[in-house]
Amino acid sequence: MTSPPPLAKDSPIIIIGAGIFGLSTSLHLAQRGYSNITVFDKQPYHKTLYSYDAGCDSASFDINKIIRSAYGSQTEYQDLSTEALSAWAAWNEELKSSSEDDTLLPPGMTSSDIFFIQNGHLTCSDADTLPEFERATVENMELAGHHGTQLINNEQRDIKLASQQGFTSALQPFDKHVLGVLDTTGGFVLADKACRFALYKAKRLGVRFILGAESGRLTSFIHRSSVSPSTNSIITGIVTADGKSHSAALTILCCGGWTPSLLPSLDSLCETTAGSVFMLHIPEASPLRKRFHHSRFPSWSFNMRDHGADGGLYGFPVDQNGVLKIGYRGTKYTNPQVQSDGRERSVPVTKWSSNDAITQVPQQAHQVVTKFLEEYLPELGNSGIYIAETRLCWYTDSFDNHYVIDRVPRHEGLMCATGGSGHAFKFLPSIGNWVVDVIEGVGLDRPAIKAWRWRILQEGEEPVNKLMEGSQGPRSLWNVPLVSV
Ligand SMILES: Cc1cc2nc3c(=O)[nH]c(=O)nc-3n(C[C@H](O)[C@H](O)[C@H](O)COP(=O)(O)OP(=O)(O)OC[C@H]3O[C@@H](n4cnc5c(N)ncnc54)[C@H](O)[C@@H]3O)c2cc1C
Structure with missing residues (x-):
C-alpha cells in the first residue's frame, strides 16, 4: 500500500466507538494537536456512565478488568504493559490531585476515587510443574529489569519476597493450593470509572462526542470511487441513523464486537465471540467481604491455557457493592447471523439487545465455574453464597490474538483499531498513542505495530483462535444448551 498523504492537524477525523480503542485514540490525537475530532457511539454513555446495569453492553463497560505485565514470551505486550502501568499511575495521581481543581473530575467522581489497584495478578493452574507461559514471563520480566516482581508461589525465596511486599495472602488465594506466579506489578482497574474519566478528559481537550442510538450510530460510509488501481474507494465520512452526513478526512472504526459486521473484509481475521460472566453477591455483614477484599485477594486467572473447554477462568476481589466476579473463556461462543451479503458473521447479543435479547449463559460455562467454586472456594457455598447473576460479554478475537490497528486495504481514508482479543482494556491510557503513530x-x-497489521492466516500457520465456524459449528450459542440462574 502506498502511504497516504499526511493529515493536517485541523482535518476532520471521525472515530466510531467510545470503547477503549476509540477513547484512547481520541485522547492521544487531541494531545498531539489534532483539533477536529468527533467520536460517535450508539450507546448514550453520558447517561449510562459505562454501567452494565444501566444498559451498556460493550466490552469496555464493566466493574473491573485485569492488569498484568505477565505475557509469557510476548515481550511486545509486556513492554506495552510497563508503559500502561506508568500511565495508570499517572491517572491515579491526576485523580488525587484533582481535589485542588474539581473541573478535572467527571461529575460524580471525587479525588478519593482510584482507577488502578495494584494488588497483584496470580496466573495459576492445577498443574504440578510451572507451565511454559509462566516460566517465560518470569524470565522475560527479569531480563527487562523488573526484578522480584514475578513471584513463584512455591519457591521459598519468592514467598519471602511476597511477605516483605505484603503479598503473602495473594500467593494462595483459594481454599485449595494452586501453582502459579504472582505478578506484583498487576492487579485490576475499575473499568467503568476509567472510561468515564477518559471520555471527560478527551472532552476537555476539545474532542466532540455524539452519543445515542440515532445521532451516534453509524449506518453507512460515504465514499467515492478511486482512480487509483490499488484502491476501491475513498471513504469521505459517515451517515448516522438520524440521516445526517458527517465528512471526514479519516474515519477510524473502533466498534469492538460490532466491527466485523460493519467491515466484512475482516472475515477470517477477526470474529466476535462471547465470554460468560458470573457474579456472586457477598452481603455487607459477611466476613467474606474482608476475606475477598483487594488488600488480601488478587485478580487471578486459572488454567487459562491448554485446558480447552474445562479451563479459561479468571476473577477479581469483591467490589465495594459486594460483587465477586468470575469469568469463563474456555469456549469462545459465537452468535452467527446471516448478513445482507448472504454471509454469516457473529454479532453481539446481550440482555440489552433490541432483537433476540439473551439473559442466559451456556450450561458448559456454568458447570465449569460451579465446579471451580466447589473445589477451590467452597467457603462461598458453605456460607450460602452462590452465583446470583450471569451475562454474556462480547470480545473481538483475531486468529492470532494480536490487535488489528491499520489502514483498511483498498479503502483510502478508513482505518480500524480493534481485535482486542480479551486483553486490550489494560492499555486504555496508552494504546491511542500507538494508533496515532500508525496514522502518522x-x-x-x-514489533507490536507489525503484529497489528492487516493480515491473513498463512498456509500452515496454526491459528490461536479458529474463526468463522458458523451456525453449524460447535461454538454457536444456538447449538449449546443455555441455563439461567
Ligand atoms: C468479559 C470480558 C472481560 C475482559 N477482561 C479483560 C481484562 O481483564 N483485561 C483486559 O485488559 N482486557 C479485558 N477484556 C478485553 C477488553 O475489554 C477489550 O479488548 C476492549 O474493551 C475492547 O474495546 P473496544 O473499544 O474494541 O470495544 P468496545 O468496548 O466493545 O466498544 C465498541 C463501541 O463501539 C460502539 N459501536 C458499535 N457499533 C456502532 C455503530 N454502528 N455506531 C456507533 N457506535 C457503535 C459500541 O456501542 C461500543 O461502545 C475483556 C473483554 C470482555 C468482553
Missing part, C-alpha cells in the same frame, strides 16, 4: 506512519517497524 511513525515507527511502523516496531
Whole structure:
C-alpha cells in the first residue's frame, strides 16, 4: 500500500466507538494537536456512565478488568504493559490531585476515587510443574529489569519476597493450593470509572462526542470511487441513523464486537465471540467481604491455557457493592447471523439487545465455574453464597490474538483499531498513542505495530483462535444448551 498523504492537524477525523480503542485514540490525537475530532457511539454513555446495569453492553463497560505485565514470551505486550502501568499511575495521581481543581473530575467522581489497584495478578493452574507461559514471563520480566516482581508461589525465596511486599495472602488465594506466579506489578482497574474519566478528559481537550442510538450510530460510509488501481474507494465520512452526513478526512472504526459486521473484509481475521460472566453477591455483614477484599485477594486467572473447554477462568476481589466476579473463556461462543451479503458473521447479543435479547449463559460455562467454586472456594457455598447473576460479554478475537490497528486495504481514508482479543482494556491510557503513530506512519517497524497489521492466516500457520465456524459449528450459542440462574 502506498502511504497516504499526511493529515493536517485541523482535518476532520471521525472515530466510531467510545470503547477503549476509540477513547484512547481520541485522547492521544487531541494531545498531539489534532483539533477536529468527533467520536460517535450508539450507546448514550453520558447517561449510562459505562454501567452494565444501566444498559451498556460493550466490552469496555464493566466493574473491573485485569492488569498484568505477565505475557509469557510476548515481550511486545509486556513492554506495552510497563508503559500502561506508568500511565495508570499517572491517572491515579491526576485523580488525587484533582481535589485542588474539581473541573478535572467527571461529575460524580471525587479525588478519593482510584482507577488502578495494584494488588497483584496470580496466573495459576492445577498443574504440578510451572507451565511454559509462566516460566517465560518470569524470565522475560527479569531480563527487562523488573526484578522480584514475578513471584513463584512455591519457591521459598519468592514467598519471602511476597511477605516483605505484603503479598503473602495473594500467593494462595483459594481454599485449595494452586501453582502459579504472582505478578506484583498487576492487579485490576475499575473499568467503568476509567472510561468515564477518559471520555471527560478527551472532552476537555476539545474532542466532540455524539452519543445515542440515532445521532451516534453509524449506518453507512460515504465514499467515492478511486482512480487509483490499488484502491476501491475513498471513504469521505459517515451517515448516522438520524440521516445526517458527517465528512471526514479519516474515519477510524473502533466498534469492538460490532466491527466485523460493519467491515466484512475482516472475515477470517477477526470474529466476535462471547465470554460468560458470573457474579456472586457477598452481603455487607459477611466476613467474606474482608476475606475477598483487594488488600488480601488478587485478580487471578486459572488454567487459562491448554485446558480447552474445562479451563479459561479468571476473577477479581469483591467490589465495594459486594460483587465477586468470575469469568469463563474456555469456549469462545459465537452468535452467527446471516448478513445482507448472504454471509454469516457473529454479532453481539446481550440482555440489552433490541432483537433476540439473551439473559442466559451456556450450561458448559456454568458447570465449569460451579465446579471451580466447589473445589477451590467452597467457603462461598458453605456460607450460602452462590452465583446470583450471569451475562454474556462480547470480545473481538483475531486468529492470532494480536490487535488489528491499520489502514483498511483498498479503502483510502478508513482505518480500524480493534481485535482486542480479551486483553486490550489494560492499555486504555496508552494504546491511542500507538494508533496515532500508525496514522502518522511513525515507527511502523516496531514489533507490536507489525503484529497489528492487516493480515491473513498463512498456509500452515496454526491459528490461536479458529474463526468463522458458523451456525453449524460447535461454538454457536444456538447449538449449546443455555441455563439461567
Ligand atoms: C468479559 C470480558 C472481560 C475482559 N477482561 C479483560 C481484562 O481483564 N483485561 C483486559 O485488559 N482486557 C479485558 N477484556 C478485553 C477488553 O475489554 C477489550 O479488548 C476492549 O474493551 C475492547 O474495546 P473496544 O473499544 O474494541 O470495544 P468496545 O468496548 O466493545 O466498544 C465498541 C463501541 O463501539 C460502539 N459501536 C458499535 N457499533 C456502532 C455503530 N454502528 N455506531 C456507533 N457506535 C457503535 C459500541 O456501542 C461500543 O461502545 C475483556 C473483554 C470482555 C468482553
